[in-house]
Amino acid sequence: MTRSTDLDIIAPDDPITESLSKEKKEEILPEIKTETKEECKSDRVRELLGHTKSPFSPTLIYPDIFDFSERDSDEKIYVVLRPHWFTNIHWILTAVIMFFAPIFYANIGSHIPIPANIMMFIYLFWYLAIFAYSLEKFISWYFDIFIITNNRVIDIDVHNLLDRKFTEAQLKKIQDTSYKVSGVSQTIFNYGSVKVETAGENPDIIFEKISHPEKIIKLLQHLSQNAYKHK
Amino acid sequence: MLTNINSISGILSLLIKIFVIIGTIIYAIFASIVVKQATSLSKNIRDFFNGAIVTAAYVHLILAIILVLFAILVL
Numbered sequence: 001m002t003r004s005t006d007l008d009i010i011a012p013d014d015p016i017t018e019s020l021s022k023e024k025k026e027e028i029l030p031e032i033k034t035e036t037k038e039e040c041k042s043d044r045v046r047e048l049l050g051h052t053k054s055p056f057s058p059t060l061i062y063p064d065i066f067d068f069s070e071r072d073s074d075e076k077i078y079v080v081l082r083p084h085w086f087t088n089i090h091w092i093l094t095a096v097i098m099f100f101a102p103i104f105y106a107n108i109g110s111h112i113p114i115p116a117n118i119m120m121f122i123y124l125f126w127y128l129a130i131f132a133y134s135l136e137k138f139i140s141w142y143f144d145i146f147i148i149t150n151n152r153v154i155d156i157d158v159h160n161l162l163d164r165k166f167t168e169a170q171l172k173k174i175q176d177t178s179y180k181v182s183g184v185s186q187t188i189f190n191y192g193s194v195k196v197e198t199a200g201e202n203p204d205i206i207f208e209k210i211s212h213p214e215k216i217i218k219l220l221q222h223l224s225q226n227a228y229k230h231k
Numbered sequence: 232m233l234t235n236i237n238s239i240s241g242i243l244s245l246l247i248k249i250f251v252i253i254g255t256i257i258y259a260i261f262a263s264i265v266v267k268q269a270t271s272l273s274k275n276i277r278d279f280f281n282g283a284i285v286t287a288a289y290v291h292l293i294l295a296i297i298l299v300l301f302a303i304l305v306l
Contacts, residue, residue, distance in 0.1 A: 067277040117305045124301060125255075128294050135265065135287055142280065143272045156276065162264070164272075 045078045045148075048215045058082040059211055068147065070154070070166070078223075081146040081216070083209040084191035091137040098130045136160065146194075146207040148223065153196060155205045167205050169198040171227035177220050179213035196220065248306050255299040262288075262295035 049061055060066055060080040071077070102123060114122075140158050147154040153174070157165040174196055181192035192213040196205040210216060269288040273281040 063278075065277070065279050069275045121251075121298075121301055121306060124294075124298055125258075128258075128291070128298060131287075131294070132262070132265065132291055135284075135291060139265075139269060139272070139284060142278075142284065143276055145276060158272070162268075 045219060048219050049079065049212070058085055068145075068154070068156075070168075071149070072151070075152075076150045077147060078150065079148040079216075079219070081148075081207065081210045083141060083144055084189060084211050086185055086189045086191065087209045088137070088141055091134065095130055095134045095137075098126075098133070102126060144208075146210060148219065150223075151227075153205060153220065155207060167203060169196060169202055169205055171220075171224045173198045173200065173202065174220060174224040175199050177217045177224075179217050181213060194220075248302070251306060252299070252302045255295070255302045259292070259295040259299050262292040266292050 045061060049059060058081065061078070063077060063080050066077060066080050140160055143156065143158040143164075145154075145156045147156070150171075152168050152170050155165075155167045157163075157167075159165075176197040177194065178197075179192055179194045181187060181190070186192050186209075189211075191209050191211045194207045194210060194213045194216050196207075198204065207213075207216070266285075266288045269285050273285050
């Protein structure tokens with residue numbers, strides 16, 4: 001069943017088949033019944049995290065465009081999380097300061113004679129370095145992803161362009177979850193780290209600097225309980 | 232004496248030029264790694280801005296190559 005793109009008009013919490021009796025549902029709409037069952041499990045996702053349509057948002061609920069290569073064919077993506085937007089502030093400010101630095105130099109240090117061709121080379125190199133720095137930081141943020149699907153949680157960490165890590169844990173194997181919000185900015189903007197402890201020898205998964213960690217904890221608890229029941 | 236100073240400064244500027252060219256070549260290699268990594272990540276994770284990121288990485292590589300040429304021809 002295709003889902004409407006306008007989530008404000010058709011609330012997923014109120015499936016169309018709600019008014020039908022169980023027997024009628026089975027007779028008339030067997031396919032819808034399966035879909036509704038699946039959605040009922042994940043109603044808690046929207047209940048906790050709300051709706052989001054913007055591709056700029058660090059929290060994507062049931063994303064239409066998003067996909068990843070390790071996804072199984074029957075696997076449904078519930079939530080995609082990136083670090084909170086505020087974590088980008090330091091590199092954006094650095095880039096802005098670096099961008100305007102040559103103007104200060106032109107005003108303050110113009111008495112030093114530098115040939116025009118060398119000056120042009122320095123400017124070109126300087127702005128290219130700013131571009132590379134910003135691109136590297138944006139890529140590190142953009143591909144640093146935490147995915148919650150109907151089967152598992154996945155953490156893709158990109159610390160820099162040469163350091164990438166993929167970790168996953170089955171929802172039914174989640175034993176304990178905890179979160180930590182520390183510092184001024186994390187308290188003001190409500191973001192923090194979520195730790196997911198799993199059974200066995202699997203490493204713990206830590207999602208750094210994600211928005212509303214307390215809601216993510218609740219969601220993970222809900223999904224892992226469901227997964228455990230249907231094991 | 233003046234000839235010696237001129238030749239020393241000539242050698243010095245040549246050395247600086249060689250170092251700058253080597254530096255820009257290393258930078259171009261870094262730019263190609265950025266392209267490789269951005270392409271690889273975009274293949275693994277598909278999202279809204281993938282096209283823009285890969286394009287930006289290629290633009291960066293082209294500018295890095297222009298920088299190498301600039302260092303060789305203009306400096």
